[in-house]
Every structure is written in structure tokens, then in C-alpha cells.
Amino acid sequence: MNEFEIIEEFLAIKTKNRKDVIQGVGDDCALLKVPRGQRLAVSMDTLIGDVHFLSNANAADIAHKAIAVNLSDLAAVGAEPSWITLSLSMPEFDQQWLQQFHQGLRKMVDYFGVQIIGGDTCKGPLSITIQAHGFVPEQVFCRRSTASAGELICVTGNLGDASLGLQIAKGDLDVVDEEAKQYLLDKYYKPYPQVAAGIALRNRATAGIDISDGLLADITHISQASNVGALLRWERIPLSDAALKVVGKQQLMESALAGGDDYQLCFTVKEDELDATIQALETVGSICVPIGRMTGKPGVRVLDNEEEVDIAHFGYQHFS
Amino acid sequence: MNEFEIIEEFLAIKTKNRKDVIQGVGDDCALLKVPRGQRLAVSMDTLIGDVHFLSNANAADIAHKAIAVNLSDLAAVGAEPSWITLSLSMPEFDQQWLQQFHQGLRKMVDYFGVQIIGGDTCKGPLSITIQAHGFVPEQVFCRRSTASAGELICVTGNLGDASLGLQIAKGDLDVVDEEAKQYLLDKYYKPYPQVAAGIALRNRATAGIDISDGLLADITHISQASNVGALLRWERIPLSDAALKVVGKQQLMESALAGGDDYQLCFTVKEDELDATIQALETVGSICVPIGRMTGKPGVRVLDNEEEVDIAHFGYQHFS
Numbered sequence A, B: 001m002n003e004f005e006i007i008e009e010f011l012a013i014k015t016k017n018r019k020d021v022i023q024g025v026g027d028d029c030a031l032l033k034v035p036r037g038q039r040l041a042v043s044m045d046t047l048i049g050d051v052h053f054l055s056n057a058n059a060a061d062i063a064h065k066a067i068a069v070n071l072s073d074l075a076a077v078g079a080e081p082s083w084i085t086l087s088l089s090m091p092e093f094d095q096q097w098l099q100q101f102h103q104g105l106r107k108m109v110d111y112f113g114v115q116i117i118g119g120d121t122c123k124g125p126l127s128i129t130i131q132a133h134g135f136v137p138e139q140v141f142c143r144r145s146t147a148s149a150g151e152l153i154c155v156t157g158n159l160g161d162a163s164l165g166l167q168i169a170k171g172d173l174d175v176v177d178e179e180a181k182q183y184l185l186d187k188y189y190k191p192y193p194q195v196a197a198g199i200a201l202r203n204r205a206t207a208g209i210d211i212s213d214g215l216l217a218d219i220t221h222i223s224q225a226s227n228v229g230a231l232l233r234w235e236r237i238p239l240s241d242a243a244l245k246v247v248g249k250q251q252l253m254e255s256a257l258a259g260g261d262d263y264q265l266c267f268t269v270k271e272d273e274l275d276a277t278i279q280a281l282e283t284v285g286s287i288c289v290p291i292g293r294m295t296g297k298p299g300v301r302v303l304d305n306e307e308e309v310d311i312a313h314f315g316y317q318h319f320s
Helices: A003-011 A059-076 A095-112 A161-169 A178-189 A195-200 A215-226 A241-246 A249-258 A271-283 B003-011 B059-076 B095-112 B161-169 B178-189 B195-200 B215-226 B241-246 B249-258 B271-283
Strands: A021-023 A030-032 A038-048 A080-090 A115-123 A127-137 A152-155 A207-210 A229-233 A265-269 A289-295 A300-304 B021-023 B030-032 B038-048 B080-090 B115-123 B127-137 B152-155 B207-210 B229-233 B265-269 B289-295 B300-304
Touching: A003 A095, A003 A115, A030 A080, A030 A115, A038 A059, A038 B080, A038 B127, A059 A080, A059 A095, A059 A127, A059 A178, A059 A195, A059 A207, A080 A095, A080 A195, A080 B038, A080 B127, A095 A115, A127 B038, A127 B080, A127 B127, A152 A271, A161 A178, A161 A241, A161 A249, A178 A241, A195 A271, A207 A215, A215 A229, A215 A249, A215 A265, A215 A289, A215 A300, A241 A249, A265 A271, B003 B095, B003 B115, B030 B080, B030 B115, B038 B059, B059 B080, B059 B095, B059 B127, B059 B178, B059 B195, B059 B207, B080 B095, B080 B195, B095 B115, B152 B271, B161 B178, B161 B241, B161 B249, B178 B241, B195 B271, B207 B215, B215 B229, B215 B249, B215 B265, B215 B289, B215 B300, B241 B249, B265 B271
Parallel strands: A038 B115, A080 A115, A115 B038, A229 A300, B080 B115, B229 B300
Antiparallel strands: A021 A030, A030 B038, A038 A127, A038 B030, A080 A127, A152 A265, A152 A289, A207 A265, A229 A289, B021 B030, B038 B127, B080 B127, B152 B265, B152 B289, B207 B265, B229 B289
16 A cells, blocks of 8 residues: 555545535645634644554554544643644554554544544654644633632642553553553543533633643643742642552652643632532533642642642653 | 753744734644635645655755645645644754754745744654645635646646755765756755745646656646546656756656656646746746646556657655
């Protein structure tokens, strides 16, 4: 098969064209229509084999995650996802792998109602770059730079699960409890981006971000962009039963605060909006857990029952 | 430096925001506005080191080419380029390389008036994925599938130069004439996409494509999508003095017909539109050279003064 046939057969998920797609896969360009009154939100992420995912993972899970990661960025600004472009580089033509990848893509595309509108494929080290596109009404969106001191910091779900799942997948963490093990592996391999929660937060959150690099790294982005500080309370961080079961406090803390890959949203709300926000997120099957507060003092700090946690050694960054 | 600092310093070319950019680099998503009455055209291409470009090439030239390749796809549909997203994967942090890359980006971004609105960077094998975005008025664009038998096939410039330049760069072709050598190397390393020509062709060409994979491969796309054949005449293919000087007929033919990387446009026009099209392209500093005709007989054929050329062994495709 040549690259065009691979795109046609495995990457271009055949569905009825969305109304906003005038021309999809198969030409030099896709031609698209952004609905009147809507802004276009776009986000691009590259996932590299054995950097962002395990190359020997099931290809359907790799596809799932590649889509999830990008839709999560749209969720952070409250955008409704519409289109996906996808570039796949792989070392050799592997039909079975591509079929699995295709199945993973199809599930996500169907689940979120998005259309793959273009892309590229070529021979090279295993790597996937996806750009997700979505719509957000004019002047209604969360930014990172709009949090204020005094506002509550909230998250949409449990933290640390994906990081523990990765440790299990890599063989660094041995878990006897089969149910907990599978739960954590699923959280790592198949995260679901908080798209509906992001849309529900449009008119409520004052700032927002998705937790991809870990809570501490991501709340630091909001703090720096908004020029305020953040004080988090360890005892309020939502944790799954599985996570509580398989590791001790120190490892749990590191996973939940710095682990990344959970793709929950972290956002700020005014205190008098909290109850309404909890209700709004409940309506879309999500939760709203207050875990701290923006402060006037720069920097990010974590208290564990009023004791300051040493967070200096947490975190991971490319090239640092 | 961490990945965010690299994006900030080297990849986010600082310019005044375009009016259609509400939020550019530095957040989860870029937020954009497509002008009323315009369609959005998008194209994504990945360039991998030592597959699509020589890894040891000057980084400014690599950046130039990565942008050029993507804008060329926009040119093919007559779109006016607006925004670029860019994901760069590189084996290690190399400040000098990044500075050169930055300079190459800046030149192209300034030249074409586009803005880099987002992207990603990570550690991995050298690879660049770019998505180019542009605008095209509603219902005015070239497609591949709209050529008809009897229409003229034209190109916007010389073919084969880039392929010969690549052979020189790889050391496979030894050229004594310094001027010809530099000319051909420049055509390979720094192609200029036919953006203005694409816009000029909006209301004239019946179908169009950019010649990235080689004339034969790309005219085959038009033929198949339009369900017609193509008959090309070798003696009409425009060739540079440099190309004519450095290789014999056989090698020239292979480079011009199958070589790729020239990023000229190939398009079809009705015969009675030819003179107007020649004038329209001249106005924007381009040319219009008729090189053949769409036919009712399926397939692509090339005649060399009425003798059929054996083209079966030409061409290159990933994974084939």
C-alpha cells in the first residue's frame, strides 16, 4: 500500500460529512466552514513512541490517547470539538497495527462526533501529531490568564491514576489486586477528555487548563499567566480507591501532584459560584472538587494539614 | 530550557497579532476568527529528517522548506495563508540550530504575512509537522476532481530543478558549473510556494494541485479524481537553463516528470481561457505553460515528439 491508500483505508474514518466540512480527506487541503458567531479553537500535540506512550501498547489505545490528549486542550477552553487532522509516522507498513489504530480512532471519532478531515502518513520513527479543532462562542471561553486571588481552585476528577497506571505498564509498580491494576491501566491508556465539563464551565470558570503535565506544572501555568499564587491542600485532592489501595502516601502524592496524563480539568471559580458549578458539572456526569485557592503571594504551594509539602523535586519537563 | 521556553523563544515568531488571532501561542488552544464569507482551508504535512529533508541541512533552510511545503498545498486550492501551527521534535536541545531554524521561520512568516499560533516541541527524532491555515471565498476554489477532457494542462514554472538539487546535495550528481549548481541547490532547499498564482487561478483553473510528489504522480491525482486521462508533451515541459546544462535527456526527463519537490502548481483550464490565464499569472510574477491536455482515455501518458515515453518505472511513494 502507498501512503494515499493507507490514509484512505486506515486514517480517514468514513462517516457522513459533517455539515461544516465542504471537503475532507483526499485533496491538498480540507475546506471547512466555521459557524457564524463562533471562534475556531485549535490545538496541536505530538506523541512520540516511548516518550509519550509505550510503543508496544495496543494500537487502538495509542489512537485513543492521541485523540484524547488533543480534545483535552479543547475542553480546557470550553470548545466543542469538530475536526481532527492527523499525521502518522511509522517505521514500517503493519496492516494489523493499522487496523487496531483505525478501530481506536473510529471509537473516539464516533464518541465525540468529530471528523478526520486530513493528514499525512510517512515512514519514520513511530510518532503521531494531531491537531484538534473546535468551536467556542465569541467572548465565552476560559483562558489561563484570568484567575484572581481569592478564587477557588477546582478539579473535575481523581488525580494520579494515570501516573500509577504508567508505572504498572512499565513494570515499575507491582500490583496484586487485579481490579485496581486494570482500573489504573485503563486510566493511563484510555483517558477521556472532559469535553462536556469544559463546555459546562464556559460561563462559570474564571480560568482553566487541562492537567496533562501534572497538577503542579499546570496550576503553575495559570498562576504565572494570571500573576497570582496558588495554595493547594493535599487532603482535598480527589483520589481513587484503586490509587489509595496500591501505593503509600509519598508515592501517591508524587503521582497525584506531578504525575500528569490524567486529563482532568483544573479551573478557578469565584466562591459564590461554587454550588452552581458543582451542579452544572454533575449534570454532565462530571464532578467539581475544590482543592485550594488562588492567593496574592506568587508561587505554588501545597499544604498537608497545614504542613508545607516540599514540592521542589516533583515534575518532568522536556529538555530541562 | 524547557519545552515552553523553547516554544516562546524560538518557535513563536513575535509579531503584532493578526486581526483574526484572538489568542495565539502560549495557551492550551489558539482562538481564531475566520472572516465572514470565507472558508477555512487547512493542510498538514510532516517532514522527517533524512526522509523529506537532509538532517544536516542548514536549519534555516529546513524551516523554510517546512513552511513552503504546507503553503504550497494552500496555493493549490487558491487559499490566502493566515496561520501556522508547528510541532518540532528534535533529538537534543541545540541552541544554535534553533536560532537558525527561528531565522528561517521568521523570513517565511514575514514574507507570506502568516502568524504562528501554536504548536508543540519535544525530544525525539528530528521531525517537523506543520499545519497551514488559509482563507478562500465561498464556492471559489480549485479541486482535483473537476477537470474535464479537452482542457489544457498547465504548470506555473520549471520542473526538475529541485530533484537535481537534491541529487547534488546528496553527492549523487557532480556539477562543475558553480552557478548552475547553486541555482539548483537553492531550488531544492528553498522552494517558494505559488501562493499568489493560486489566488490568481481561483476563477480560472478548473482543477489544480501542487507538484510535490512529481508531475506524473500529481497529474494522476487529478486524472483519477476527475475520472479523465492526461496526455503530456515532453517537449513543452518548461526546464531551466541550469537543468539543461548539467544532465542528459534521460536524467532530465526522470527529474522533471517524477522528481518532485518543485512546488509549482499544475492546473487545468479551458482552451479559451488560456490567454487570460497567461496574463493573470504574469501579473503576479508567475508563468502559465501549457504542457498537455486532459483526455477521455483513462491513465496518464507522455509523448516525446509523438513517441510514447515509458513512464512505468518513474515515481516514488512511501511504503510502496
